Structures are given as structure tokens and as C-alpha cells.
Amino acid sequence: MIVRDTLDRPLANLRLSVTDRCNLRCAYCMPEPEYVWLPQPDLLSFEEIAKLVDVFASLGVDRVRLTGGEPLLRRDLDRLVALLAAKPALRDIALTTNGVLLAEQAAPLARAGLKRFTISLDTLRADVFRELTRRDDLARVIAGIDAAAATGLPDLKLDCVVLRGTNDGELADLVAFARERRAEIRFIEYMDVGGATRWSMDRVVSRAEMLARIGRAFGPAEPLPSDGSAPAERWRLADDTTFGIIASTTAPFCASCDRARLTADGHWLTCLYAPAGLDLRTPLRAGASADELARLLRARWTARTDRGAEERLAAARRSALAQPDELRADPHLEMHTRGG
Numbered sequence: 001m002i003v004r005d006t007l008d009r010p011l012a013n014l015r016l017s018v019t020d021r022c023n024l025r026c027a028y029c030m031p032e033p034e035y036v037w038l039p040q041p042d043l044l045s046f047e048e049i050a051k052l053v054d055v056f057a058s059l060g061v062d063r064v065r066l067t068g069g070e071p072l073l074r075r076d077l078d079r080l081v082a083l084l085a086a087k088p089a090l091r092d093i094a095l096t097t098n099g100v101l102l103a104e105q106a107a108p109l110a111r112a113g114l115k116r117f118t119i120s121l122d123t124l125r126a127d128v129f130r131e132l133t134r135r136d137d138l139a140r141v142i143a144g145i146d147a148a149a150a151t152g153l154p155d156l157k158l159d160c161v162v163l164r165g166t167n168d169g170e171l172a173d174l175v176a177f178a179r180e181r182r183a184e185i186r187f188i189e190y191m192d193v194g195g196a197t198r199w200s201m202d203r204v205v206s207r208a209e210m211l212a213r214i215g216r217a218f219g220p221a222e223p224l225p226s227d228g229s230a231p232a233e234r235w236r237l238a239d240d241t242t243f244g245i246i247a248s249t250t251a252p253f254c255a256s257c258d259r260a261r262l263t264a265d266g267h268w269l270t271c272l273y274a275p276a277g278l279d280l281r282t283p284l285r286a287g288a289s290a291d292e293l294a295r296l297l298r299a300r301w302t303a304r305t306d307r308g309a310e311e312r313l314a315a316a317r318r319s320a321l322a323q324p325d326e327l328r329a330d331p332h333l334e335m336h337t338r339g340g
Helices: 046-058 077-085 102-112 126-133 138-150 168-180 207-218 281-285 290-302 308-314 324-329
Strands: 013-017 063-067 092-097 116-120 157-162 184-189 233-236 242-246 259-262 267-269
Touching: 013 046, 046 077, 046 259, 046 281, 046 290, 063 077, 077 092, 077 102, 102 116, 102 138, 116 138, 126 138, 157 168, 168 184, 168 207, 207 233, 207 242, 281 290
Parallel strands: 013 063, 013 259, 063 092, 092 116, 116 157, 157 184, 184 242
Antiparallel strands: 233 242, 259 267
């Protein structure tokens, strides 16, 4: 049974955060020096995650993406992938990772049943990587990308958050890098979500500007047909190289958004901008049946009116979504807790 919200958007795509921890400190996600982490006993076990996925699948979810934080910090992640891969209702199991630990884990994850990799790559310059992440792991990320490519899994994606004055001069180089590895690069507008406490509109490079920069390097890009609810608009260059742009900040796609997010401690968010989520861990651990959990999910989704990105775009004065004191009071507001 497919459940739909008030705008006829189906519940079809679940992003599963398996940890709020991360081994990078990206400036657009985790710019503050200190964080409040989720208590370890609160994190869902793999078996608890699998039970909740069954409930979501009964309501129409057929795509799952594992996220974090950095999901590869969760020990034995391939075991969770195997649990999910055994579920006939799921037609897609993907992973979003920063790639630092991927060289060692790509092959086991593929063997366990993972379908696709998406890897963050914001720069090809070691100095810019260090500035963005406060770490010196670019070589490990590139090794992880190469390991993912070597598994032979299709549809390898590279994600790049574009920040004016930081990495916006590298768009053509990143397109060429992805082409060499038969991957597709997706450029993401800098978003004012979660822990992006230093966000400002003047740091955003819009879709139009990205297309102009890429066009100067490679010639005009041809738009490709829309892929339903996929967040990226896809474009093709004259040599058949494709790339995507996710223009969530200047051209939101709320009207077709079928995504929901489950935090590592079992809070369900129906919008990336939602101020709070629905606690599923408490009823799950109290012994709620699958039918009882399904009723909770159905009631929340059928009442869903979320259009967070559109509301932010229409705001008269737009600034960072949350300030450091708010994040310390409620770590569920953090982007690395919600799952990017």
C-alpha cells in the first residue's frame, strides 16, 4: 500500500542515518568546534533498523539510502546491507559516504548487496580540501572513489557542494575527473540546513551560474528529461558526458519530494527543514507491533504538508536555519544527525 501526503507525494524513499559521528568537519555542515553527540545506547541496532524498514516498506518505501554522519564509521556496516538486501520490497540500497574509509570497505559492501555508491568530492586540491574539512584525507577519498569504481556497481555518483570563493573555480576539473572514472558528478547549491551556521546567500553559486561556468569550459549543456522525484536535474555535454545540479536553495523541488529521514536514534523526519521528528525508537523498544508502528507512520505522512525549502526561499530575511546554542540544545537539528 502506497501512502501519500496532502500534496499527493508518496512515501517511497528513506534515508537511514546509521551514526551521527563523522571523521571530517566540513565547513558547510560542521563548522563549529564542539558538538553534542547522540548517546550510544540510543542508537538503533541493525535488527531494529531492519524491523523499521519492514514497516516503511509496507507503506510503499522501496528505496533506502544509508547515510550519517559518516556511515562507514558504523562497525560491520556490510551486515546491515546484507539484512536490507534480503528484503524483496527494496529495489535500491545506496550509500552516501565521504569516501575516507571506502577503499577498505567498498568490496565487502558490494558483496553484501549494496546497489550504488554516492561519494562526496568537493575539491581536487589538497589545500582546499584541508580548508573545507579540517582534515588532510583527499588522497584517501580518491582511493575510495577508485575502489568504488572497481566494484563494477553501476550509477556511481560524486557529490560536490559548491561554495563561492572556495571551490567554485573547479567545476570543469571535477566534471573531467568524474568522466575519467565513468562517474557522474552532481553539483549541489550550498544549503541553509542544520549545522550550516555560517551560511549566507552570497556564498551560494546558483544553478544558472554553474551552467555558465561549465559551458565556458565544454560548450553548452543539453538538459535531460526529468527522472521523477530525483533531486538532481541532469545535463549532457557534446561528448555525452553527463552531470547533475541539485538546486535546492534557488529552485526547490518540494512538490515532488518523496524523501523521509530516520536518524540513528530512531527519530523520523518528514522534511530536511522540519523542526522536530517523530520518535519511533521508544514505541519500538516498548514492544509496539508492526501494525501499530505503521499506523503512526501513516498518520504522520498523510498529514504531511512540508515544503521547507520553498518556505525558506520565500522568507523575507534568510539566514542560517539554526544557531550554535540551538544545536547544542537539540542535536537532532544538526545536518550530520539528520543525514544529508
